[in-house]
Amino acid sequence: xxxxxxxxxxxxxxxxxxxxxxxxxxxxxxxxxxxxxxxxxxxxxxxxxxxxxxxxxxxxxxxxxxxxxxxxxxxxxxxxxxxxxxxxxxxxxxxxxxxxxxxxxxxxxxxxxxxxxxxxxxxxxxxxxxxxxxxxxxxxxxxxxxxxxxxxxxxxxxxxxxxxxxxxxxxxxxxxxxxxxxxxxxx
Numbered sequence: 001x002x003x004x005x006x007x008x009x010x011x012x013x014x015x016x017x018x019x020x021x022x023x024x025x026x027x028x029x030x031x032x033x034x035x036x037x038x039x040x041x042x043x044x045x046x047x048x049x050x051x052x053x054x055x056x057x058x059x060x061x062x063x064x065x066x067x068x069x070x071x072x073x074x075x076x077x078x079x080x081x082x083x084x085x086x087x088x089x090x091x092x093x094x095x096x097x098x099x100x101x102x103x104x105x106x107x108x109x110x111x112x113x114x115x116x117x118x119x120x121x122x123x124x125x126x127x128x129x130x131x132x133x134x135x136x137x138x139x140x141x142x143x144x145x146x147x148x149x150x151x152x153x154x155x156x157x158x159x160x161x162x163x164x165x166x167x168x169x170x171x172x173x174x175x176x177x178x179x180x181x182x183x184x185x186x187x
Contacts, residue, residue: 001055009052013059016040017070024072027157033085034158035072039165041092042128045099046120046173053096061089087139091132099127103173113174120173124166129159 001009019040024033044053063070067077071089080086102123107116133155141151 001052005052008048009056009059012040012044012048012053012056013063016044016056016060017063020070020072022072033072034161036165037072038088038092038095038128038132038162039168041096041132042099042124042166042169043172045096045101045127046103046124046169047176048100049104050097050100053100054093057092057096061093064089082143084140084144085136086143088132088136090139091135094135095127095132097127098131099123099169102126107173107177109177113178116177117170117174121166121170124169124173125163128166128169129162 016037019036022036024035026033041053041057044056047053048056060070061081064076064080065078069076071080075083081089100123103120106119106123111119137148137151137155140146140155141148144151146154
């Protein structure tokens with residue numbers, strides 16, 4: 001990776017960590033909190049692309065494993081890696097990758113602003129919801145000892161908020177395309 005790529009991945013890892021400063025809101029059946037960090041994951045994929053976006057998430061997971069309180073609510077350490085919510089944490093890697101992969105394929109500089117925004121939104125929804133949720137649901141069902149159906153139904157509560165996060169990520173992606181046209185060039 002170039003120095004530029006390292007700086008960008010570290011920057012987005014820091015953004016994901018900074019979004020963890022917002023306190024989590026605990027609701028739902030399996031006690032999975034609402035956090036802003038999944039927005040950071042979607043933004044990493046949209047802005048950085050598949051490779052750099054997923055590396056940014058891996059940096060955050062490495063910080064968690066080093067017992068640093070970088071997750072929402074000041075969580076970190078090995079207990080955070082085996083909690084009922086940990087499936088979402090692991091799924092972040094794949095969510096960022098798929099979001100970035102789709103963004104790389106669906107968005108280009110020659111498109112109108114509306115097409116770019118809608119494409120970024122679709123990439124964020126597919127990666128940040130359709131890819132992420134199965135990881136979280138299965139892991140939560142196993143660790144919390146609930147049925148997959150109960151974990152799935154409990155996760156439906158979070159979908160509207162994640163759709164809003166995908167929209168925000170799409171707006172960020174579009175703003176980067178306009179303000180920093182060379183940034184989205186992906187390695």
